[in-house]
Each structure stands twice: as C-alpha cells, then as structure tokens.
Amino acid sequence: xxxxxxxxxxxxxxTRDPEIKFATSGTQIATFSLAVDRGKDxxxxxxxxVAFGKTAEFIGNYMTKGRLVLVEGQLRIxxxxxxxxxxxxxxxxxxxxxxxxxxxxxxxxxxxxxxxFGKYEPGxxxxxxxxxxxDEVPF
Numbered sequence: 001x002x003x004x005x006x007x008x009x010x011x012x013x014x015t016r017d018p019e020i021k022f023a024t025s026g027t028q029i030a031t032f033s034l035a036v037d038r039g040k041d042x043x044x045x046x047x048x049x050v051a052f053g054k055t056a057e058f059i060g061n062y063m064t065k066g067r068l069v070l071v072e073g074q075l076r077i078x079x080x081x082x083x084x085x086x087x088x089x090x091x092x093x094x095x096x097x098x099x100x101x102x103x104x105x106x107x108x109x110x111x112x113x114x115x116x117f118g119k120y121e122p123g124x125x126x127x128x129x130x131x132x133x134x135d136e137v138p139f
Contacts, residue, residue: 006074008092010047011100012036014067020060030056032063034071034092049073051094059097068100 018032030051035044049071051059063069073094080087 008071008073008075010034010036010071010092011068012047012071014063014065014069015046017065018059018063020056027052028056028060030059030063032059034069048089048091049094050091051097055094055097059094062099063097070096070098070100072096072098 012034015033015035018030021029021031023029032049034047034049036047037044051073071092071094073092073096076091076093078089078091080089
C-alpha cells in the first residue's frame with residue numbers, strides 16, 4: 001500500500017447546537033453541522049462533523065449554534081443500508097475543535113480559556129467504539 005494522508009481543516013459556523021449521545025461503552029459522542037463558505041463563488045458547504053471522548057465533551061459544554069470554529073480531523077465516507085438501498089454519508093471525524101472568535105466577539109456566550117480547548121489525545125483510537133444501537137446515521 002502506498003503513502004496516504006487524510007487531514008482536513010475547516011473554518012465555519014455551527015448550523016445547530018451539537019447533539020450529544022453516549023456509546024454503550026460510555027464514550028461521549030458529539031455531532032453537529034458546520035457551514036463553510038467556499039469563498040469566491042458565494043456558496044456554502046454544509047459539513048457533518050462527529051467527535052468522541054474529551055473533544056465531544058468540550059463541544060457539548062461550550063459550542064452553540066452560530067459559533068465560528070476551526071475543526072481539524074479526518075474525512076470519512078461510510079456506506080450503509082437503509083430500506084434496502086445502499087447509501088453513503090460523508091463526515092469529518094474531529095480530532096480538535098477551536099474557537100475562532102474572541103470572548104468579546106462571541107457575544108453573550110462564555111468562552112473557556114485556551115487550556116480548556118478540546119484536543120484529540122495522541123494514542124487514542126476511534127476503532128472499536130461501540131456505537132448506540134440505532135438505524136440512524138450518527139449525524
């Protein structure tokens with residue numbers, strides 16, 4: 001197998017408050033959608049994002065609809081079946097999420113100090129996580 005690299009960095013605004021769930025193992029899972037402007041052509045992409053563990057906890061505690069954030073992670077394309085049809089879903093698995101606005105610019109919400117930013121912990125893995133038993137796609 002050749003060399004490959006899967007790293008995504010996006011800056012955009014949350015389109016809704018994050019949804020928080022727990023896997024059967026107790027791992028916290030946060031899902032949200034991010035509106036990312038394309039730039040020149042005045043179009044916006046809506047990207048589904050999922051985070052696990054401490055990063056998900058951080059997102060659940062501090063992120064709200066409309067917040068400007070930087071999301072760093074990996075692109076995932078998953079295949080699943082619904083009603084007998086093969087479907088695909090594209091999402092970003094977030095390793096790190098950071099605020100992109102100052103406390104003053106954030107408005108009425110409270111932003112945490114720099115040390116509180118959610119970060120992916122080196123050596124942790126997403127494989128083997130027990131997802132909640134549901135027919136829904138996890139975003």
